[in-house]
Amino acid sequence: MNFVAMNFHYVRYPLSYFLDKVEKSGLDSVELWAAAPHLNIYDATLDQVSFLKKDIQKRNLKLECVTPEQCVYPVNIASEDEVLRNSSINYFKKTIEIANFLEAPRVIVCEGSGYFNKPREEAWKQSAESLGVLSEFAKEKGIKLLLEPLMVTTSNVINSSKELRKMVDEINSPNLFAMLDTSQMSNYPETPDDYFKNLGDKLQYIHFVDRGHLVPGDGDLPMEEYYKKIKASGYDGCISFEICDRRYYCDPNKAQDDIEKWIETVTK
Template sequence: MKFAPMNYHYLRYPIKKFLDKVERSPFNSIDLYCSAPQLNLFDYPLSRLIELKKEIEAHHLSVMAMTPENCVYPVNFCTQDDLTRESSIRYYQRAIDTAQFLDCPCVQISTGFGYFDQPREEGWKYCRESLWTLAQYCEKKDVRLLLEELKVTTTNVLITSKDIAKMLEEIDSPAIVGMVDMDQMTYAKETIDDYFDNLGDKLQHIHFNDRGHTVPGDGDFPMKEYYDSIKNRGYDGTVSFEICDRRYYRDPDKAIDDIVAWMKANTNEFD
């Protein structure tokens, strides 16, 4: 497997601090979280993007995946509101363009939501139509979308691995594949095997984090068991650490150190 940290918990610092730390770590790639002030997809000039690419290359790193801020105001590609849906599609179009410029093969995309007082089928329909549109664009750009479900408190569209599998089947594009996040998976009372059974070779990315999107070992998930299950299924794809809890904001470097320590204590990935 190929592992990469994400810069979510570095948002109180310049992006260079994150790149400096990763360069000193055993990792050689990153999952680039896209949010201001580091990389604001709503307004990011080409000159800054060129500088960012040079910085990443100067640190001898590659971009494994990009994770735009999504399913929060004002991004929602499943909504019945036409203006919001169309602007969200344009937002992801910019994300795909940015990924191509940074030689990044994948862009993570989480389901949006329909109005909670309307039939789920409406949100599903707009989700499918929006993803199909983006898939056509991705096929031209040689970029893949990594589709993630969310919790029932966030969405009424994609909630389980079966939902992801059904959506991928309906869209039928090689440019959209599935992924699993340990936090979403456990909340939905699913298992690693559920994802592999339902998605098969369409499962192509993993967010490996403990409860509440914390460092492995900082929560109460059986992370070693999860890791072993992933290995037992023969997975050899990409894995990133989506660490979002604010406890890590003041000392984000330590979180990277703790991830490395957990990996060394529980896996042979760095041998």
């Protein structure tokens, strides 16, 4: 498996500070959380993206995935507001173009949400139509789209591995795949076994984090057991660490060190 560092918890530091840390670490792959102040998709210019590409390459790092901020920004591909929905589709299209330029093979996309006082089917329909458009665009650019389910408090479209499989099958695109986020998963609740059972080879990426998107071992989830289940499944792809809790913002390097210590413990 390929362990991947992610920059979310470096939000109070320049992106170069994160890249410097990874360069000196035991990891050689990164996932880019694309948002200000690191890379604002809305305002990103060719010069900025070109500089970032050189910044990654000069450190001999591999960019595995681009994950644009989409849970707190005005981004919602399932919105009934046509203007917002189309703006969101264009936001992801620009992300896909940026990923292509950066030579990243993957982009993460969330399904969006409808109003909770309206039929879920309406939001599902809007999301499916948007994902169909984005999957076709990703195919043209040679990018894999990774669809991530969300918590029931965040979305009323996809919350479980079965719903995730249903959407992937409905879109039926060679460029749309599924991903597992262990923190999101635990709120349903499910286990990695459920995801592998329901998604099979459509499961192409993993965010491996403790409950609340903490460093493995800092929460109450059985992370070592989860890792063993993932390994036993035969999964041999990327395992990325999307660390989001504010407790890590002041000293993200310590969190990164703790992640590496955890990896050493479970892989020795």
